[in-house]
Amino acid sequence: MGQKMNPLGFRLGTTQSHHSTWFAKPKNYSESLQEDQKIRDFIKNYLKENMNGAEVEGIVQIKIQKRIHMTQVIIHMRFPKLLLIEGKPGRIEELQMNLQKKLNCVKQKLNITISRIPNPYSHATILAEFIAGQLKNRVSFRKAMKKAIQLTDQAGAKGVQVQIAGRLGGKEIARVEWIREGRVPLQTIQAKIDYCSYGVRTIYGVLGIKIWIFVNVDVDFL
Numbered sequence: 001m002g003q004k005m006n007p008l009g010f011r012l013g014t015t016q017s018h019h020s021t022w023f024a025k026p027k028n029y030s031e032s033l034q035e036d037q038k039i040r041d042f043i044k045n046y047l048k049e050n051m052n053g054a055e056v057e058g059i060v061q062i063k064i065q066k067r068i069h070m071t072q073v074i075i076h077m078r079f080p081k082l083l084l085i086e087g088k089p090g091r092i093e094e095l096q097m098n099l100q101k102k103l104n105c106v107k108q109k110l111n112i113t114i115s116r117i118p119n120p121y122s123h124a125t126i127l128a129e130f131i132a133g134q135l136k137n138r139v140s141f142r143k144a145m146k147k148a149i150q151l152t153d154q155a156g157a158k159g160v161q162v163q164i165a166g167r168l169g170g171k172e173i174a175r176v177e178w179i180r181e182g183r184v185p186l187q188t189i190q191a192k193i194d195y196c197s198y199g200v201r202t203i204y205g206v207l208g209i210k211i212w213i214f215v216n217v218d219v220d221f222l
Contacts, residue, residue: 022066122155124196124211132200159183159214166207
């Protein structure tokens with residue numbers, strides 16, 4: 001069971017919550033769902049442009065809460081200074097104004113807030129981005145996985161499992177390599193498991209990275 005479905009969806013209602021919180025009539029459901037995807041894509045593209053074309057890193061998740069007359073967007077990220085350059089909050093206001101024009105929100109108010117991740121390496125997304133950066137720099141995949149596990153242990157996680165699939169080390173045939181440290185109870189619904197599936201393009205092809213982290217109770221979990 002633990003390897004056959006998404007660990008986050010498996011735990012919805014127990015240790016996990018939805019990234020989007022709103023109610024809609026059946027005929028408007030697909031439209032609201034597409035609007036959420038537009039919001040997330042627009043924010044990531046905006047950050048990429050402000051980072052001079054660099055790949056967006058540090059965004060753990062983007063939560064969206066919709067009410068009758070207001071849409072609240074909460075960006076959980078590792079580097080809030082990307083939107084607060086030189087201590088000026090104008091970046092957030094600019095992002096908020098451009099996003100409102102993109103969505104044609106005339107009657108509805110849009111509010112964007114930034115939340116800083118205090119313990120980044122306890123989140124699977126940040127860890128996957130770290131490994132992806134190491135692989136792009138042609139660091140050995142085994143060395144990258146061991147370093148990632150070391151960072152997760154320092155963050156206070158109870159267990160972590162890292163899996164990389166693809167043409168590893170430039171070999172002609174694709175294979176899967178994985179490493180685990182500590183406990184990762186994937187079949188226990190009450191266990192707080194953070195999961196991420198991440199793809200990275202290298203000179204040898206596309207590699208797939210999967211991260212499972214058994215989060216400690218003391219660590220903030222989104």
